[in-house]
Amino acid sequence: MSIKFLPPLRLLNPSPPVTRFPLMNVGLSINTRRSIPIFSRVFPKFKYPGYASQFSTRSFRPGPTGSRPEFSRRTGSKPERGEVRTSKSLVEDEAEISDWVSDLRTSSFRGRLTSEDESDSDMGRRYGSKRGPARDRDSGSNRGVAREGFSTKRRRESDSDEFGEPTRRRTESTFGPPRKNRGTMGLQNEKSGRGERDLWIKRDDKGVKGERGFIDHDDEVDGGEGERKGLMRNPGGLVTGEDSDDDDDDDNGVFEKNALSSTGLKKELDRPSLSSSSDSFMSETRFDQCSISPLSLKGIKDAGYEKMTVVQAATLPAIVKGKDVLAKAKTGTGKNCGIFASIN
Numbered sequence: 001m002s003i004k005f006l007p008p009l010r011l012l013n014p015s016p017p018v019t020r021f022p023l024m025n026v027g028l029s030i031n032t033r034r035s036i037p038i039f040s041r042v043f044p045k046f047k048y049p050g051y052a053s054q055f056s057t058r059s060f061r062p063g064p065t066g067s068r069p070e071f072s073r074r075t076g077s078k079p080e081r082g083e084v085r086t087s088k089s090l091v092e093d094e095a096e097i098s099d100w101v102s103d104l105r106t107s108s109f110r111g112r113l114t115s116e117d118e119s120d121s122d123m124g125r126r127y128g129s130k131r132g133p134a135r136d137r138d139s140g141s142n143r144g145v146a147r148e149g150f151s152t153k154r155r156r157e158s159d160s161d162e163f164g165e166p167t168r169r170r171t172e173s174t175f176g177p178p179r180k181n182r183g184t185m186g187l188q189n190e191k192s193g194r195g196e197r198d199l200w201i202k203r204d205d206k207g208v209k210g211e212r213g214f215i216d217h218d219d220e221v222d223g224g225e226g227e228r229k230g231l232m233r234n235p236g237g238l239v240t241g242e243d244s245d246d247d248d249d250d251d252n253g254v255f256e257k258n259a260l261s262s263t264g265l266k267k268e269l270d271r272p273s274l275s276s277s278s279d280s281f282m283s284e285t286r287f288d289q290c291s292i293s294p295l296s297l298k299g300i301k302d303a304g305y306e307k308m309t310v311v312q313a314a315t316l317p318a319i320v321k322g323k324d325v326l327a328k329a330k331t332g333t334g335k336n337c338g339i340f341a342s343i344n
């Protein structure tokens with residue numbers, strides 16, 4: 001059972017099975033007669049006219065013996081009729097087409113990878129001699145060199161991506177240039193006499209690992225400093241300073257004043273027993289100064305509380321007297337405990 005291949009597929013196949021027939025080696029084939037017009041039909045507007053004209057003007061006529069056909073070209077110096085020219089087998093034709101297709105692929109692939117700053121003359125130097133109609137027939141040997149050059153170029157590009165200049169540029173644009181006094185690392189560099197810039201480049205030359213180490217350390221230093229500053233500003237763990245919502249503080253004060261004045265307890269708010277420190281939410285008022293039941297006082301002492309918080313000191317006396325109180329204070333300042341402490 002014979003297997004039939006489509007003609008275009010056979011064209012692109014570098015080693016078609018028909019080449020096994022010994023008759024093909026002398027160039028006699030019916031397929032040759034068919035494949036050339038098909039090629040012209042498949043590529044009617046051929047990008048490289050040299051090839052199209054080469055194939056379209058090529059005629060196939062029998063040789064002097066009638067049994068050995070040969071190719072001749074109408075262009076160029078015309079051979080005398082009946083002269084035996086160099087015969088070209090189907091194998092060579094197909095090899096040439098296959099080379100051309102692979103060249104096309106290589107060129108298009110390279111076109112995507114090539115950077116824009118590469119000049120056209122460079123392109124011409126690499127590929128110009130192979131694209132024109134006067135392409136050398138034995139350019140197969142040169143093609144290997146061209147491919148070698150292409151792969152070398154790609155390798156160089158990838159190398160530069162990993163360790164070269166573009167990496168440094170990309171890194172700087174991503175993370176920004178090193179800032180002065182950015183962290184402990186920067187200070188150490190200045191002490192040691194080397195610029196921060198030198199350290200950056202040196203670490204970058206080591207690769208991505210060193211670069212990350214620098215960034216991580218820097219970020220860690222920044223975060224650590226921020227945390228330390230926050231703790232120093234607010235030893236009690238309360239949200240204060242820049243991070244605090246000052247509006248909340250003001251609201252609390254106004255609300256408490258209004259609430260206390262409406263209940264006739266404004267004196268409680270103006271007591272000097274309130275803590276002088278604005279950072280602390282503890283007051284100077286002790287629980288036993290308030291008329292709380294002995295049982296509640298015992299429980300409060302057992303819990304380890306001795307002094308009231310500000311909101312407790314402002315509200316407990318009114319609560320104990322049976323007044324309705326509405327208070328607003330920050331979370332964790334003892335509102336719940338104040339309510340329970342007032343229960344007799």
Ligand SMILES: Nc1ncnc2c1ncn2[C@@H]1O[C@H](COP(=O)(O)OP(=O)(O)OP(=O)(O)O)[C@@H](O)[C@H]1O
Binds near residue numbers: 309338
């Ligand atoms: N007078 C006090 N002395 C010492 N610690 C207190 C005092 N009052 C409350 N605490 C402690 O403060 C913490 C917060 O108390 P509490 O839960 O009552 O605050 P809160 O303002 O009700 O909080 P939230 O708004 O989240 O409900 C608790 O751990 C509590 O033990």
